[in-house]
Each structure stands twice: as C-alpha cells, then as structure tokens.
Amino acid sequence: MTVLVVAAGVAVALFLVISFRSSAKERAIWKGWDEPDASGLTPFQVKCEAALVDLLARSGLELAGRYLEDQGGAPREYSIRADLGETPWRVWIDGTAFCLAGPDDGPFDGWVHLEPWAYRSPEDLITGVVAHVGSVLKTLPGVAVQQ
16 A cells, blocks of 8 residues: 555655646747737737738738737737638637637638647747648638638
8 A cells, every 4th residue: 555655645746747847848949939018919929920921821811800908917918819811710819828719610610729739939939820721721712722
C-alpha cells in the first residue's frame, strides 16, 4: 500500500513538473504576442487580421462590418469582429484565439475555434487561421482563392 501511495505521489510530482515546464515554455513563446498595446489590440490580433485581409484580397473579398468589442479590464483590451465579405461567415479575433462561425450546414458544421495551446507558436496559429478560412472560401460559389 505504501509503495502505491509513493508511486502515485511521484507520478503526480512528475506530471506537475512537466506541466510547469510546458506552460513556462508556452509563456516564453507567446511573450509579447498576448499583450495589448495602447490601441487595445495584441500583436497576435494585428498580424492575424493582416493575414486574413491578405487572403480575402486574393479572393476578391474584404473584411466587412469590422468593429472592436470592448473586453473590459485594464489595460483596455478588444476583440476584433468582422464578416468575411458578403458571405455568411463571421470571424472573431481575440487576444490569442480565433473563431470562425457560419451556417450550420456548411464546412466545419458552422463553427471553428482555434486556441494557442493547439499550435506550436503564434505564427503557426495564424497559419492555421488562414488555412481554415481558405478552406471555407474554397467552398463558396464564385470565390476563387488566389495563391
């Protein structure tokens, strides 16, 4: 019985050390990307929006109805909300996450939520955003995604 308790304790300690190292590594990778500037936007949001604008421009579309939603807190932090042109798809670019929402009968069953923990770096997350949005755009009639 004592051996089992000690083994369980060692396993928990090992898990905590690995988790701490992973979260410390993740914090180091995301350092600076998740801190809002005076505009209330994070570098992740700015670069993710720029990548989307570029993809949409190559597809003959633009971000439509763009606005900033106040997330409260200090310092001021905003979430970017916009439509993908005149399509039924809407995007949310939060401090370090991305959401894509559209028709329930469309690709991805109408919802994609991309989080930093699923990607190796902010750049990888932005690449994932562009890939998912590009996949949706390719399903839309009359939209041609240029490389």
